[in-house]
Amino acid sequence: MKIHTGSEPWNHAAAxxxxxxxxxxxxxxxxxxxxxxxxxxxRVYVVIYSDKASQSRLVGSRRSTTPPCGQAELPR
Structure with missing residues (x-):
């Protein structure tokens, strides 16, 4: 599992x-x-990447005080 916070294009795309x-x-x-x-x-997003399940979870962004609960499977 990898947690990444940033505004890089690839992290933005995952979010x-x-x-x-x-x-x-x-x-x-x-x-x-x-x-x-x-x-x-x-925009800065926090995304959790899981290699095991190929999933990305959007934890939140700086624009929101309440993080959304979202999870989607990323294609390999």
């Missing part, structure tokens, strides 16, 4: 992947509501 899969596809939140003007490229 967006989790948000898309969990909140938009699974929980049917409108894509326009999930992704808004606050989704800037320099």
């Amino acid at each position: 967006l992947y989790v948000r898309m899969n969990v909140f938009v596809l699974e929980r049917t939140i409108a894509i326009e509501d999930e992704f808004d003007d606050h989704d800037e490229a320099d």
